[in-house]
Amino acid sequence: MCGRYAASRRPEDLAGLFEVEKWEPEETLAPDWNVAPTKSVHVVLERPLKDAADRRPVRQLRALRWGLVPSWARNPEGAARMINARAETVHEKPSFRSAFASRRCLLPADGYYEWVTGAQERELEEQGRRKRTRKQPYFVTPVDGSVMAMAGLYEFWRDPTLPPDHPQAWWATCSVITTEAHSEPFAATGAAKEPGPRSLAEIHPRMPLLLTPDRWSAWLDPANTDVEALRGLLEPPPAGLLRAHPVATAVSDVRNNGPELLTELPAPEEATLF
8 A cells, every 4th residue: 555655855946857748836846755655746647737728738746735635525624535546456446446447647756665563573473462562664766766657546526514715715636545565575775674575465455557668658648538548557677676674763753744755664663574
């Protein structure tokens, strides 16, 4: 899954990388090293500009709320549960199939966090000596330090309790698509050390679906509505593009936010992880 990630790149850098034609300075978000559900996040999408005579799709960098609210929802209460959509079923699930057909986006990230329960912690839990196990967070990031482009969906929801001209009458929300995590061992040059997980699948069975640059245009194009062709774009990226390293448990508290959260530990904080 993807329940927390880091996004610290400047919008002007993202605009250049993703060949963005339009972004609004008032939607600029501060660097965030601990992005959590319901926060505003930068996404790249293509759609006509509002009130523009030219209705061609324009590639934009927008700020959307993470946690998709379907257009037909009565209220936004379930948004925090809609942060992820499974690649295997996204085309058929009622909450996502409409957005999958025509409202697709990319979510830029430095990397994402996952938590691993250590062997000693599991043993304490099994013995009934600990009700809440301590988990070691890992940061998963591109080996080459590039920006991670996570496949996503976006949707618009109208709040029926507010007048149409109210500034908060419309919600723009998004979700990250996930896929099965790679089971191939990390490259020898990676930073996963002993003891520790040796593949992404040993950290968590799911991972965000990352799209390589050659798929960006086809994925973002709202005119591309061929479901089977779109599903073909959801193939997992090649193995070997990502590395994982342990980070301080401070990231587990969403109130903590700063570049130090990405600092690689020489070893997991719990010495007996595996």
